[in-house]
Amino acid sequence: MTYDKRPEGRKFDELRPIVAKAGVIPNAEGSAYFKIGKTVAYAAVYGPRELHPKFLQNPEKGVLRCLYNMMPFAGMGDRVRPGPNRRAKEISLVTEKAILPFINLDRYPNAVVDVFIELTQTDAGSRCAGICAAAIALADAGIEMREMISAVAVGKVADKIVVDLDYSEEIYEDGHVADIPIAMGNVSQQITLLQADGYITREDLKKCLEIAKKACAQINEIQKKALKQKYEGSK
Amino acid sequence: MNKRKQILDALDKNVRFDGRKKDEYRKIEVIKGVSATAEGSATVKIGDTEVMVGVKLGIGTPYPDSPDSGNLIVSAEFLPLASPEYEPGPPDIDAIELARVVDRGIREAKAIDVKKLCIEKGEKIWEVSVDICTINTAGNLFDAATLATLAALMDTKFPKYENDEIDYKVKTDQRLPLEILPVAITVIKIGNHFLVDPLPEEEEVLDARLTVTLTEDGSVCALQKGGDQPLTVEQIDEMIGIALEKSKEFRKLL
Numbered sequence: 001m002t003y004d005k006r007p008e009g010r011k012f013d014e015l016r017p018i019v020a021k022a023g024v025i026p027n028a029e030g031s032a033y034f035k036i037g038k039t040v041a042y043a044a045v046y047g048p049r050e051l052h053p054k055f056l057q058n059p060e061k062g063v064l065r066c067l068y069n070m071m072p073f074a075g076m077g078d079r080v081r082p083g084p085n086r087r088a089k090e091i092s093l094v095t096e097k098a099i100l101p102f103i104n105l106d107r108y109p110n111a112v113v114d115v116f117i118e119l120t121q122t123d124a125g126s127r128c129a130g131i132c133a134a135a136i137a138l139a140d141a142g143i144e145m146r147e148m149i150s151a152v153a154v155g156k157v158a159d160k161i162v163v164d165l166d167y168s169e170e171i172y173e174d175g176h177v178a179d180i181p182i183a184m185g186n187v188s189q190q191i192t193l194l195q196a197d198g199y200i201t202r203e204d205l206k207k208c209l210e211i212a213k214k215a216c217a218q219i220n221e222i223q224k225k226a227l228k229q230k231y232e233g234s235k
Numbered sequence: 236m237n238k239r240k241q242i243l244d245a246l247d248k249n250v251r252f253d254g255r256k257k258d259e260y261r262k263i264e265v266i267k268g269v270s271a272t273a274e275g276s277a278t279v280k281i282g283d284t285e286v287m288v289g290v291k292l293g294i295g296t297p298y299p300d301s302p303d304s305g306n307l308i309v310s311a312e313f314l315p316l317a318s319p320e321y322e323p324g325p326p327d328i329d330a331i332e333l334a335r336v337v338d339r340g341i342r343e344a345k346a347i348d349v350k351k352l353c354i355e356k357g358e359k360i361w362e363v364s365v366d367i368c369t370i371n372t373a374g375n376l377f378d379a380a381t382l383a384t385l386a387a388l389m390d391t392k393f394p395k396y397e398n399d400e401i402d403y404k405v406k407t408d409q410r411l412p413l414e415i416l417p418v419a420i421t422v423i424k425i426g427n428h429f430l431v432d433p434l435p436e437e438e439e440v441l442d443a444r445l446t447v448t449l450t451e452d453g454s455v456c457a458l459q460k461g462g463d464q465p466l467t468v469e470q471i472d473e474m475i476g477i478a479l480e481k482s483k484e485f486r487k488l489l
Binding site: 044049 | 269270271272273274276283285287289290291293310312314315316317318319323325326364366368370371372373403404
């Protein structure tokens with residue numbers, strides 16, 4: 001089976017349209033809006049602030065906490081019951097691990113940096129959109145970062161290697177689908193989020209990871225632009 | 236000098252924290268259609284306060300005491316995204332009160348003709364789920380949430396429904412049977428002063444709060460008093476008068 005045509009006439013290595021903004025939530029230390037295709041994530045960073053209860057504090061370095069949540073109306077089908085389900089908990093966990101290596105928590109002993117991610121609408125790729133928003137929000141909050149973090153799903157639909165799968169591709173039925181969400185730092189290009197749903201050969205996986213580098217570099221430019229826009233505006 | 240005295244002294248000179256008049260709202264913005272996955276949605280900004288409301292439609296079974304009526308369910312979540320004071324977890328009492336006040340306004344105004352949401356008497360009805368989500372809280376959530384709910388209900392279109400199945404990907408042109416548009420205005424009392432659209436600093440020191448929900452003809456359809464201090468009949472009447480005036484301005488935004 002061959003996969004010939006992507007929705008909206010996208011090229012196989014083309015990202016969906018992206019809109020990114022920094023500083024959208026006045027109460028937060030840092031915040032961001034990240035829209036990719038029809039998936040929209042907000043992220044807010046609170047802290048570094050004192051961590052309670054106290055026994056959770058680490059005098060050597062700060063603690064990072066990430067919370068991924070879908071608004072009840074953000075799913076593509078029925079209403080999603082509010083509150084953390086197993087899926088949201090797992091995504092919160094892998095989001096935390098995706099960000100952790102790139103921020104310098106040594107600077108914030110006994111403190112916590114809270115990252116809250118909210119999805120207002122989704123069409124696949126929501127954990128990656130959440131990580132992209134979180135990275136902008138962390139930078140906006142002035143949290144010391146070793147590298148900027150960008151995330152995107154890559155994978156294979158039937159015979160084609162593709163970037164940034166939408167929902168219709170995730171559920172494509174005329175052939176195997178592999179959906180591989182990835183996050184990486186913009187300097188080292190080291191990977192901190194790696195999951196895969198579906199069949200993929202070792203060779204194809206390598207191709208996917210290479211193509212992810214290019215896509216993440218593009219996203220990184222958009223993230224930087226969003227941050228520049230905010231701070232150039234206030235000059 | 237304590238906060239309350241500071242605010243009161245300023246109010247005696249007719250000055251508020253941000254330079255507004257006592258009966259003046261901050262800039263209000265209503266944006267409909269903000270979530271593509273909801274059947275209807277809206278964001279309302281009042282100053283720095285931002286609330287997003289989404290409406291989902293589903294099929295449910297009617298309550299035994301109203302077998303031919305659809306259901307309305309309003310929930311509110313104070314997302315930790317919106318304020319350093321919110322923590323993750325199930326809705327606390329303030330979020331529950333907010334959801335119930337919004338619910339009461341719509342329900343008691345009979346804003347939605349729930350009989351038109353009946354698919355099969357006693358068996359199948361449309362369920363209208365309203366979810367209020369905070370994006371940034373900076374005072375006066377009640378008015379923002381009610382206005383956003385109304386705007387989201389106005390924005391709502393039914394999904395395709397065929398052979399007992401909903402296809403959420405296809406929206407029809409059919410809108411909710413929204414007959415009446417109730418708006419809520421909250422008036423707070425600090426000392427001898429009545430204020431609308433309070434800032435968090437003002438809410439913190441208020442004596443009493445009255446949320447008045449009004450329909451287009453100026454009838455009151457729901458009330459909620461809050462705050463620790465009592466109100467006299469005269470005071471309540473004056474607060475309702477203020478709410479009535481302000482509700483006319485509010486309507487122009489819809």
